[in-house]
Amino acid sequence: MSDLRDLYQDVILEHSKAPRNYRELPAANHKAEGFNPLCGDRFTVYVALEGDAIRDISFQGSGCAISKASASMMTQIVKGKTMAEAEKIFGRFHEMVTGHAPAGGSESELGKLTVFSGVSEFPVRVKCATLAWHTLHAALEGKQDPVSTE
Amino acid sequence: MTSAARKLDGEKRPVSATGRFDVERVRADFPILHQKVHGHPLVYLDNAATSQKPRAVIDAITRYYEGSNANVHRGVHFLSENATEEYEAARLTVQEFLNAAHSREIVFVRGTTEGINLVAQTFGRAQVQAGDEVLITAMEHHSNIVPWQILCDEKRARLRVASINDQGELLLDEFANLLGPRTKLAAVTHVSNALGTINPLKRMIEMAHSRNVPVLVDGAQAVPHMKVDVQDLDCDFYTFSGHKVYGPTGIGVLYGKATLLHAMPPYQSGGDMISSVTFEKTTYNQLPYKFEAGTPHIARVIGLGAALQYVDGLGMENIGAHEHDLLAYATEAVSAIPGVRLIGTAKEKASVLSFVIEDIHPHDIGTILDQQGIAIRTGHHCSQPVMERFGVPATARASFAVYNTRKEVDALVRGIEKVRQVFA
Ligand SMILES: Cc1ncc(COP(=O)(O)O)c(C=O)c1O
Numbered sequence: 001m002s003d004l005r006d007l008y009q010d011v012i013l014e015h016s017k018a019p020r021n022y023r024e025l026p027a028a029n030h031k032a033e034g035f036n037p038l039c040g041d042r043f044t045v046y047v048a049l050e051g052d053a054i055r056d057i058s059f060q061g062s063g064c065a066i067s068k069a070s071a072s073m074m075t076q077i078v079k080g081k082t083m084a085e086a087e088k089i090f091g092r093f094h095e096m097v098t099g100h101a102p103a104g105g106s107e108s109e110l111g112k113l114t115v116f117s118g119v120s121e122f123p124v125r126v127k128c129a130t131l132a133w134h135t136l137h138a139a140l141e142g143k144q145d146p147v148s149t150e
Numbered sequence: 151m152t153s154a155a156r157k158l159d160g161e162k163r164p165v166s167a168t169g170r171f172d173v174e175r176v177r178a179d180f181p182i183l184h185q186k187v188h189g190h191p192l193v194y195l196d197n198a199a200t201s202q203k204p205r206a207v208i209d210a211i212t213r214y215y216e217g218s219n220a221n222v223h224r225g226v227h228f229l230s231e232n233a234t235e236e237y238e239a240a241r242l243t244v245q246e247f248l249n250a251a252h253s254r255e256i257v258f259v260r261g262t263t264e265g266i267n268l269v270a271q272t273f274g275r276a277q278v279q280a281g282d283e284v285l286i287t288a289m290e291h292h293s294n295i296v297p298w299q300i301l302c303d304e305k306r307a308r309l310r311v312a313s314i315n316d317q318g319e320l321l322l323d324e325f326a327n328l329l330g331p332r333t334k335l336a337a338v339t340h341v342s343n344a345l346g347t348i349n350p351l352k353r354m355i356e357m358a359h360s361r362n363v364p365v366l367v368d369g370a371q372a373v374p375h376m377k378v379d380v381q382d383l384d385c386d387f388y389t390f391s392g393h394k395v396y397g398p399t400g401i402g403v404l405y406g407k408a409t410l411l412h413a414m415p416p417y418q419s420g421g422d423m424i425s426s427v428t429f430e431k432t433t434y435n436q437l438p439y440k441f442e443a444g445t446p447h448i449a450r451v452i453g454l455g456a457a458l459q460y461v462d463g464l465g466m467e468n469i470g471a472h473e474h475d476l477l478a479y480a481t482e483a484v485s486a487i488p489g490v491r492l493i494g495t496a497k498e499k500a501s502v503l504s505f506v507i508e509d510i511h512p513h514d515i516g517t518i519l520d521q522q523g524i525a526i527r528t529g530h531h532c533s534q535p536v537m538e539r540f541g542v543p544a545t546a547r548a549s550f551a552v553y554n555t556r557k558e559v560d561a562l563v564r565g566i567e568k569v570r571q572v573f574a
Contacts, residue, residue, distance in 0.1 A: 003188075004521050008514075008572050017509070039513040040530050040543035062543050064511035065573070122517060 006118030007125070008065065011073075016065035019072035021079075025058040034061075034135030034147045036127050041067045045135040052083045057136075064128050066119065071132030073113055083140050089113075090133045096120065097129045158246050158462040171468050177553045179204040179460075190523030193558045198343050198371060198502055198549035199527050200393045203457070207397060210456035214449050222448055223422060223439070237448050240455030241438075244403050247458045248388065249379040252408055254437035258451050261402035262370040263293040265389025266337070268404055268441065269366055270297035272414040273387075274335065280306040283332045285363070287325065287349070288314045288539060289342040292532040294368045298337060307334075314539065318345035318494040325354060329361045336365045340372035344533035344545070345494030346477075346502030348372070355384055364410065370394055374551070375473055375500045377466045380405050392450065396551075397457030401450035404441070411437050418443040469552045473501050476550045480559045484548075487566055493545045504531075504545040507566070510573050512546040518572055519546075519565045526562075 025046035034043045041063030048056040057075045062068075078086040092109050095101045099120035119129045138147040177183055180202045185192050194202060214236065220229035222237045238253075245253045259265045274297075278284060284298045288311050295309075302309045310333070312325040329336065336358045341348050351367065358365045364386035372378060373390040380388050387406045393399040406414075416423055416434055423443040425435045434440045461469065480503050485492050489508035507515060516528035527547045530537045537543060548562055 004518060004572065007517070013573065038529060039511070040537065041511075041513075042543065062511075064513035066514070068511075125513075125517065128513065 003118070003121055007122055009115045009118065011112065011115045012069040013065060015069035015072040019059075019068055021058040021072065021075035022060060023058050024060060025056060027056060028058075030139045030142060032135050032139035032147060034131050034138070036063070036067070036131050038127065039064060041128060041131055043067070043071055043132055043135055045071070045132060045139050047136070047139050049083070049140070054078050054081055054083065054086060059132060059135075063131065066116075066125050066128040067131050070116060070129045073115075074132050074136065077111060077113060078136070086136065086140070090137060093133060094130060097126050158243060158459060171472050173472065173553065173555050176464065177555075179206065180553055181205060181208070183553060187523040187525070188521050193522075193524040193561045195548040195550065195554065195558065195562060196525045196527045197374070197551035197554075198394070198531075198547065200399065201374060201396050201551050202553070203398070203453075204396055204460050206460045207453050207456045211398065211449050211453045214452045219449075221445055233448055236452050236455075237446070240451045243455040243458050247378075247462070248403075248405055249381055250405055251381055255405055255408050255411065257404040257406065257411070257438040257441040258446055259389070259402050259404050259441075260400050260447075261391035261393070262291075262368055262389050263391075265387075265402055265404035266294055266366065266368065267297045268417045269335075269337075269387050269389075269406070270301045272417050272441075273410065274298070274301045275305075276415055278302070278305045278307045278334045281332060282307040282334045283310050283328075283330060284308075285310045285312065285325070285328050285333050285336040285338075287312045287320050287338050289318065289320070289345055289347060289533070289536055290337075290339055291343050291368065291370070292534070294337055294339060295535070308332075311535075314347075314536075317496050318342065318347045318536075318540075319496045320347070320349055320354075322350065322353065322357075326357045329358055329363050331361075333358075333361065333363045336363050337368070338365065339368040339370075340378075341369075341375065341500045341502075342494070342533075342536070343371045343502065344504055344531040344536045344547070345496065346499040346504065346549075347494060347496040348376075348498040348500050350498075351385070352383055359384065371500065371502070374461075374469075376470055386410055392454040392457060395457055396460055397454040398450040401447055401454050403454075408437060411441070416440050416443070420444050422446075464552060472552055473550050473554075476554055476556065476559060477501055477503065479556055480548065480550070480562065483559060483563045484566065487563065487570070489570065490566070493540050493542065501550045502547060503549070504547045506542050506545050507569065510569060512544040514573070515546045515566070515569050518569045519562070522561070522565045522568065524562055524565045 027048040028046035030047040043061030046058045059071045097119040134147050182202050218232040220233040222234040241253050241256050244256045310328045313321050355365045366387040367385045369388050369390040374395040389404045391402040420443040423435050426433045491506050493504040512528035529544050
């Protein structure tokens, strides 16, 4: 059962039970909705952008432990970053959870997000781990339609 | 094999010397069951999505391709005659299985979804006009919602929905009240895939007929678990999928009363469905060929025939009794686990155990069970309105077939305990 612990690391379980920045954001000037039709996960990501800096960010919604923890930790890591920096982290994160991280690549940018590396062993859960990130991306682009992982 | 030998013979095999139903003998018929998944024996509890196939079905398909493959209804040569005979023998098997009055009332389609779409596109388009109504229930699969929605949009007709109660049972009075002068069709499920509810179909059909409303039945989840007699039910259309009743995917049946099928315009057009074509005029073929345009999936039809024969060999009463025992056993054991809530607690249920666990998302339940070799379905089960009715985004669903055992239910219960440990 070691693989299971790779996926459900304590940090992930802890964030899924007590998600950070889990609220509406009155100061938000960007917002998007993300939906994973396969499992019914649904999140709204709120962003308060100042210039191209993410001054504040929050989320709300329902989903599995992986998607919720990912959303929670995402809000922590991108807060205070520029849009470009956030997108870059998303790129690295995506590579890691899909098992395409370049060999010898630095994980420092990902910081605590490396707890999601076990997701690469569970291909059907990649969408769960990336849903919040896709939604953030849509919010930053100012897309109106809800994003879907399909 | 002659067509006579293909008749359902009613001889029941899986009963051991002691006269008890012998599930181990049934399991031996299913090659796929004897494997390990993630180091654990496979426990396959996703039967409402699709059932596994017995050796008899796999062999029938192989035998057909190795010995009889040819196009049907078109050749004078030996193989074509053989293929046609086997194809038509399967139709007789289906006729007998559903107790239809005539074999021409049995139309082969891709599955339940196509059966419903066929009726919506032919009968529906001809009968439903602006201001008319189509009545469904709140427990339908998307495939018995969307075709009617599209038809109603196109015709500016109205889709009416009869509600269900907190147990997941249809409100019969409401159903009766919604059968109005403008109702052109009632399209209802026999058994709910998300809840397991068995609808009181015969009464519903009587109610509808007393108001001259024809009834289409989605039988996808019923046919694997109970004897269906379309003449006794007096339904106007009945459709099911082969793959949920131990047959191949991509093949299913639409039963329709001959008088209705006869009056309906064709569905798809092309070869086989015509009797004569000139550039001025086409005369459609007789039933059921009018609705079977093009070269059909011959091997799958033969596989389906073999599946229904297999089911008949086990005996539907034996299957129903065994599954009923499993469901009762599982219901008691799973509902006793702290934090578990069952979704769908109708008095009359078949083979489906849908549940949620407090503070644990069904998707996580599914992954953790899978790591123990246990296959269940998680999600909305193509029944989003049902999920909404119960205020959950998704459920975990274990569904049983004739080859499942109490030991497998025990494994499920241990698996759920493990889920709770991971999240403790
Ligand atoms: C009640 C019900 N109706 C219809 C369908 C659709 O069947 P198919 O996908 O085989 O066409 C299903 C299968 O999921 C079902 O459970």
